Amino acid sequence: MSNAGHPEARAALAAALPSLAAGLPPAPVVADPTYLTHSSAHGATHWKFEAPVEHPVQDYERLEHVGDALLGAEVTLMVHEAYPQLVVGVRSLVKSSLVENELLALLSSAYGLPDQIRTAWAQSFSLRANPSVRACVFEAYLAAVYEEHGHAVMSAFVREVFKPLLPVAVEAMREVYVPPSAPVAVPYGGLVRNPVSALYEWTQRGARRSLSWGAPEGIGPPHCRTWSIQLCVKDGGESVYHEGVADTVKAAKHLAAMLACAEMDILF
Known part of the structure; x- marks a missing residue:
């Protein structure tokens, strides 16, 4: 997802993740490597409306689309359940900070996904280092987990990953919206x-x-x-x-x- 979160929450999450990385849950095993395949690996094929039935899915683009929706819904529920009193505007900023590309790229790296991305040889270095590509692969992976293991496994994995990150984002936003009272002379x-x-x-x-x-x-x-x-x-x-x-x-x-x-x- 594009970067739409708050800069304070973004910075707090980036600073907190290295210390939380050791406690990340193990990633469910996915057999189909499509979620790791960039369109450059085979050359993009464009269809006006839908691909023919006989045309196999060759890259992560469609999986990333599904993973983006699954992640957004799960994180929205987590915010609602853990912080029911948050106003809608703050909820949106917290959720956006948790699902934006910058954090997802860091999570993708923590799970070692970038080194496995399949690309055209000439573009491999630049694409694997691209934060947007790294984030897309992480979302595609979530969709692949959903397809191979079902919603319950995908949901449990997302919640374990984001459970320690959610309060970091909320408290960063709290400091912005509820600053300490200014002292008087x-x-x-x-x-x-x-x-x-x-x-x-x-x-x-x-x-x-x-x-x-x-x-x-x-x-x-x-x-x-x-x-x-x-x-x-x-x-x-x-x-x-x-x-x-x-x-x-x-x-x-x-x-x-x-x-x-x-x-x-x-x-x-």
Whole structure:
């Protein structure tokens, strides 16, 4: 499936998979190698509507189409069963992150499928290294498991593979939609000092000190938008970056400034 997931969930899944790989379930054995065959191995044959009965299936394209649907349905059910309170928009992002090409390509590699892909000799290296091809082969494999072993075996395998990955995606999205509450300015010396003001005061006490803010970025639907902003603090030749995430731009800026103050022991 094309990449439609959320970047935070995508990154969290990619980071988590290496440590989870040792616990992946064994792959059911599939006798028919069609799921490993790329169309370049035999030359693509195109039909206007349907292939003749006597024309055998020679590559994974049709299996990948079925596997994509089977995987999407199974993961959707897993999200619904494990997290029934998630709103629909977040459910869609979690599901998309779990079934997009980037993660499926990594799973395909974890099961050693890319090295087995059958292609035209001249294209073997580039196709086996292509994340989209790797993902397609994984989906085709699921369809092959379904055809040879039935839905129950396919379903059990998918659920074992994705059970530890599902909470990773959900918690990554939780951090985006439910960020920590932005801190408020605290009393200091009988006054309330804003960390943004404290930072600007700090820049005045050094010849090569400066602050710069990135453009705020909105994440999520309009009715539940989260804002992030990046702060660059320069002191001489050194630059340090801090990011604030909150439900308003002002609160995100406040949080980024507070993080910078905390790191540099600036009282506010």
